[in-house]
Amino acid sequence: MNVAEMIRSAGVVGAGGAGFPTHVKVNAASPECVIANGAECEPLLRVDQQVMEFHAGSVIEGLRLVMSHTDARRGVIALKDHYEGAITALRRELSGSDDIGLHVMRSYYPAGDEQQLVYDICGRVVPTGGIPLDVGAVVLNVSTLMHVDEGSRNIPVTDKYVTVGGAVRRPVTVKAPIGAPMDVLLDAAGGTTEKCGYIIGGPCMGRVVSDLSFPVVKTTGGIIAIPEGHPLLQKKSDRMSVQLIKAVCCQCSLCTQMCPRNALGLRVEPHKAMRSLAQGVDLLNGANGLFSCCDCGICTYYACNFGLKPSKVMGLLKAEMQKAGVKPRKEVYSAADRGLGMKKLPTARLIHRLGIGKYDVAAPMEERPIYTAVVRIPLKMHIGAPSKPVASVGQRVNRGDLIADIPEGALGAKVHASIDGTVTEVTGEYMEIKV
Numbered sequence: 001m002n003v004a005e006m007i008r009s010a011g012v013v014g015a016g017g018a019g020f021p022t023h024v025k026v027n028a029a030s031p032e033c034v035i036a037n038g039a040e041c042e043p044l045l046r047v048d049q050q051v052m053e054f055h056a057g058s059v060i061e062g063l064r065l066v067m068s069h070t071d072a073r074r075g076v077i078a079l080k081d082h083y084e085g086a087i088t089a090l091r092r093e094l095s096g097s098d099d100i101g102l103h104v105m106r107s108y109y110p111a112g113d114e115q116q117l118v119y120d121i122c123g124r125v126v127p128t129g130g131i132p133l134d135v136g137a138v139v140l141n142v143s144t145l146m147h148v149d150e151g152s153r154n155i156p157v158t159d160k161y162v163t164v165g166g167a168v169r170r171p172v173t174v175k176a177p178i179g180a181p182m183d184v185l186l187d188a189a190g191g192t193t194e195k196c197g198y199i200i201g202g203p204c205m206g207r208v209v210s211d212l213s214f215p216v217v218k219t220t221g222g223i224i225a226i227p228e229g230h231p232l233l234q235k236k237s238d239r240m241s242v243q244l245i246k247a248v249c250c251q252c253s254l255c256t257q258m259c260p261r262n263a264l265g266l267r268v269e270p271h272k273a274m275r276s277l278a279q280g281v282d283l284l285n286g287a288n289g290l291f292s293c294c295d296c297g298i299c300t301y302y303a304c305n306f307g308l309k310p311s312k313v314m315g316l317l318k319a320e321m322q323k324a325g326v327k328p329r330k331e332v333y334s335a336a337d338r339g340l341g342m343k344k345l346p347t348a349r350l351i352h353r354l355g356i357g358k359y360d361v362a363a364p365m366e367e368r369p370i371y372t373a374v375v376r377i378p379l380k381m382h383i384g385a386p387s388k389p390v391a392s393v394g395q396r397v398n399r400g401d402l403i404a405d406i407p408e409g410a411l412g413a414k415v416h417a418s419i420d421g422t423v424t425e426v427t428g429e430y431m432e433i434k435v
């Protein structure tokens with residue numbers, strides 16, 4: 001089996017993003033540079049830095065496997081300057097080799113945005129509607145690379161490191177079986193200190209959930225408990241009034257000036273999106289730059305002094321364009337802003353603005369998988385077609401056994417049992433296993 005086949009067999013998907021199947025990514029690629037993304041974007045999440053600290057050898061081995069499979073000449077691991085343990089561990093593992101270098105950044109938001117990383121490392125802008133490969137780069141999250149290395153040793157993806165933070169008694173980064181319900185993770189963190197709402201993912205890009213039976217998937221990075229009534233939860237609600245936008249948005253354009261994708265010359269202009277919504281102007285076909293919005297939320301959570309939500313409006317308009325069948329065109333409109341470095345938003349300032357400073361604490365990693373008596377493993381944790389069950393109700397399975405496969409000829413990922421037990425339910429959406 002070659003590297004891509006081993007990755008495919010292990011069910012590896014992008015752990016830090018939307019879950020694109022990794023075997024397809026490495027097969028399509030012929031890049032000049034492979035970038036290992038360890039610059040965890042979101043405040044409070046502590047997964048990537050600890051993966052690099054405690055699994056440095058595995059991350060590097062995964063990166064080397066991808067480099068050799070794609071014939072890339074250069075490998076770069078991108079991370080932040082305060083990840084001291086990770087920097088030490090990676091330098092120790094890399095000593096004496098010159099095929100892979102570290103790209104050490106200040107802590108700014110969103111440092112892990114792949115467009116920013118590619119520009120910082122390769123000096124080229126990924127066009128709207130394009131991918132990093134268009135400018136000679138492949139970007140993979142460090143946990144993905146660890147899974148690549150494990151896949152090469154016949155170890156499939158069965159667990160995910162997840163930070164459990166916010167208003168919990170003992171912030172922690174757990175190793176959670178895929179499909180474990182969120183309440184089991186919260187128990188592992190000692191439970192909440194008060195009545196809370198929950199964000200799956202980070203404070204900015206994550207989404208609020210009310211149902212704690214929600215399962216861990218291959219892309220889950222965090223669950224953050226935020227006390228009910230905290231302004232962050234209100235900011236994250238989808239409620240938005242066009243009347244309020246009409247009355248309040250003064251078109252100061254601060255949201256656009258602070259937008260990191262706009263600074264790359266990609267014409268992402270949230271103030272115009274606000275104006276078009278307020279005035280009912282049809283943007284379809286005329287705002288290709290909208291497709292480059294990465295939903296980082298700087299415009300909403302930091303830039304707008306009036307509490308408006310430009311990022312939600314961007315999302316709304318993007319969805320409308322997609323619904324109308326508008327496809328992104330590959331375009332870069334202007335050179336990246338020369339003052340880009342100065343414009344980067346320090347994470348500490350964002351944390352202060354979000355009012356979550358007291359939760360910005362360590363969340364130590366625990367290596368033993370947490371116990372759960374039941375998992376509900378979704379059949380679609382990746383981009384592409386849902387996986388097809390190959391195990392049936394009543395069947396005994398062991399952790400690591402294949403339970404759902406990629407449908408013939410489709411883009412997808414294999415799924416494996418994450419605990420030993422009996423399959424108790426198979427639906428079109430998930431498979432349940434009980435101990």
Ligand code: SF4
Pocket residue numbers: 248249250251252253254255256270271274303304305306308309310
């Ligand atoms: S949304 Fe806020 S920051 Fe943007 S133009 Fe309107 S008032 Fe200014």
Ligand code: SF4
Pocket residue numbers: 255258259260261262268269270292293294295296297298299300310311314
């Ligand atoms: S969410 Fe706002 S700041 Fe972020 S890329 Fe989109 S428009 Fe720009």
